Amino acid sequence: MQFANRRISADLSRRGFVTGLAASMLSLVLPGLSNAQTTQPPAPPAKPVLFTNFRLFDGKSSTLRDGLYMVVEGDSISQLGRGQPASSDGKTLIDCNGKVMMPGMIDMHWHALLAAVPVQVILQSDIAFVHLAASAEAERTLLRGFTTIRDAGGPSFALKQAIDSGMISGPRIYPSGAMITTTGGHGDFRALSEMPRTSSQVTQMERDGGFAIADTEDEIRLRVREQFIQGATQIKLVGSGGVSTPRSPLDMLTFTEKQLRAAVETAADWGTYVLSHAYTPEAVQRSVTAGVQCIEHGHLMDDKTAALMAKNGTWLSTQPFVNEDDVGPLAPQSREKFLEVIAGTDRAFKLARKHGIKVAFGTDLIFSQTVAAGQGRMLTHMKRWYSGAEALTMATGTNGQLLALSGHRNPYPRKLGVLEEGAYADLLLVDGNPLENLDLIANPEQNLRIVMKDGKFYKNTLKA
Structure with missing residues (x-):
């Protein structure tokens, strides 16, 4: 066991050296190309997330729906209802300020x-x-x-x-x-x-x-x-x-x-x-x-x-x-x-x-x-x-x-591309109406206020 551990550690050390060398080469061969991810992947939210005050494009309908709330628990959408939720206790509340929510x-x-x-x-x-x-x-x-x-x-x-x-x-x-x-x-x-x-x-x-x-x-x-x-x-x-x-x-x-x-x-x-x-x-x-x-x-x-x-x-x-x-x-x-x-x-x-x-x-x-x-x-x-x-x-x-x-x-058994109860919580919050102005999608850095995948926030410019 000790011999195996030493061999594995030595191998990982060599791989680390090769990886670091390759990253350095990448910056030389491809100037301007980022050679590493900018942040650590996010952890799942500590509490269910409650979204309110958004306009919904669900991936199926040709029009937006208003007056809804959505609850994300774990990696999926647990609730999508009309009006106000019965309670926000134990949830992280996010007011979307009337922006458009759509599927990833x-x-x-x-x-x-x-x-x-x-x-x-x-x-x-x-x-x-x-x-x-x-x-x-x-x-x-x-x-x-x-x-x-x-x-x-x-x-x-x-x-x-x-x-x-x-x-x-x-x-x-x-x-x-x-x-x-x-x-x-x-x-x-x-x-x-x-x-x-x-x-x-x-x-x-x-x-x-x-x-x-x-x-x-x-x-x-x-x-x-x-x-x-x-x-x-x-x-x-x-x-x-x-x-x-x-x-x-x-x-x-x-x-x-x-x-x-x-x-x-x-x-x-x-x-x-x-x-x-x-x-x-x-x-x-x-x-x-x-x-x-x-x-x-x-x-x-x-x-x-x-x-x-x-x-x-x-x-x-x-x-x-x-x-x-x-x-x-x-x-x-x-x-x-x-x-x-x-x-x-x-x-x-x-x-x-x-x-x-x-x-x-x-x-x-x-x-x-x-x-x-x-x-x-x-x-x-x-x-x-x-x-x-x-x-x-x-x-x-x-x-x-x-x-x-x-x-x-199929490695992902839940629904993708739609926002409905039971679907994966892959969603975007758009600053503007992309159904009327598709050009908003061409400038994601400015117009995507939230990027969520699997119920995790990879980008969130709104305050909870």
Whole structure:
């Protein structure tokens, strides 16, 4: 026992040294990027919290409700009633001064480890270095009002564990694990010197969980199961080419329909679903036909494709990319592809409205802390196609419905994205009416007076 204790202590000491060294490197390589969380995660309130004098957007209704009170006990909402509570004894009373209370927002396409770090740094750094940067960005994500994210590819399992255990501050994470692609597909970031691939050759990025290559049905089932072993709540497949991978054109197809179906069947065996990265009509149609329940992106789809998605009840998780400010620096070939995506954004949203497709809101902001800071600004782009109430409902209650598709793999059994009795106490207090002025969400530092997640105050500028 003493020998084991000495070995563990020595190992922790070495890890502490490596962590400190990585943090110092981070400040040198990325000047201006905060390399640590600013505060300790908050403790749960000592007493139940009673909120009064607020206007409620509950994540479902298109209008605000007045004359309510809310009691938060533990991690959830225990009471939501009209009028005045019978008693405030034994509770912390917070007068919201007529401000608008709404659910914490949900980003359905976020990459927790990729959001704030340049791709060159990610490709050249130890994975521990990337996790340090992700920790700092997790706190910023939460303080922007996004209390939950669905991670659409990347090794975010340790980050999720650290957040859930109260070690650091950050949003709830629904992890997909490594995005599963084919040789040469989007996400295959291998150098040419790492080819040809053999069964015994696995690159460091694959070992770190950044992506997983599968070229047969059996390999796909294996890679899917590997993500579930680590704690994935759903699976991310790559059905077409992508913007950020230099050698994968947008129009390329990756998996066959049978291969896609192998992943869908394996995910169903685990009680959850598959999301597929797909831009073109051919890629989207192949994924939908194979039983994929959520399409990511879909910017280049046509009318026939939209009709098929609506008929099958397939979700569209897309991003309102409208200009080059919505992305970080790109290589020339990637920039050309991104301009093609921007050109298709308007048509994709109009087709979704025309056919009544279930649409989820996500941002997919990667490789730049400056761009990641515009997470709320991306929601304001939705004004081109939706009212403020519709956009906020999409980013809260509607996204919560999509998260629930993870079924047996759902790590958070209470409702998310809504404010009602029994739901998680994830809420924001907004200085102004975001249903009428969606731009308030773009400036969270000024306009979010309270950020609560799990019944804990991560930001509170009001006096109890």
